[in-house]
Amino acid sequence: MTTTLPTRTTAAWELAQRSSIRAFRAGRYVLIVAEGHLPTPGYELDIQQSPLRIFPQQYNLVRRELPGIWPDVLMPYRYPEVVVFPADRPAVTVHHADGQDEVHIEECGESLAPFAAAVADADGEAGSPAPEATGMSPRLSFDEAFADALSKLPQPAETHPDRMTTVDVIHIGGLFGGVAGFHHLVVRIRGTSD
Known part of the structure; x- marks a missing residue:
C-alpha cells in the first residue's frame, strides 16, 4: 500500500541557513546557487526577491516546512535560482538565517x-x-x-x-x-x- 502525504502547506517562509552561495552571470540573467543543509527532508526551499525597496534588488534564501512526518536527519541541498539583475553590478546581496552575503558574480564557465x-x-x-x-x-x-x-x-x-x-x-x-x-x-x- 502506498500513502501519499499532502504537499501543500500554509507554513510561513523563514530565512534558511547556507554553507555557501555563488552567483554566475549570463547576459542580463544571474544564476544564484545556494548550498547547505535542511533540518529534515520535509522542507521546501526558495530564493525570493526581498520586499525591501532598494536598488539593486536583494534576495532572501528561505525555507518552509511541509506537512507530514519526516525523519529527523540533516538533508543536504543545492538550490539554483535564475533572476534578472543589472549588468553593471559586480555582486548580489543574499539574506539568510546567519545574516547576509555580498556574493561576487562570476562569469559562466x-x-x-x-x-x-x-x-x-x-x-x-x-x-x-x-x-x-x-x-x-x-x-x-x-x-x-x-x-x-x-x-x-x-x-x-x-x-x-x-x-x-x-x-x-x-x-x-x-x-x-x-x-x-x-x-x-x-x-x-x-x-x-x-
Missing part, C-alpha cells in the same frame, strides 16, 4: 555553458523589435516557467491603452544536473507589440 546557451538569445532590450525572455521552473511546470518568462519580458517604452502584445514560445527545453544541480523546465518567449 565551461561547466555552465548549457545554462548560458539557454538564456543567450534573451536580449531584453525594450527598444529591440522583438524582445525575448527566458523563464524556468524547478517543478518542471510549463505554466510556472511561462509565467516566469512573462515577468522578465521587458515592457515597451511607449504604452497606450489599446496596445496589444503577442507572445510566442520560441523554445521549450530542460536543464538537468551540472554544478548548479539543475532540474528545470526552460521556456523562452518573444513578445511583439502593435
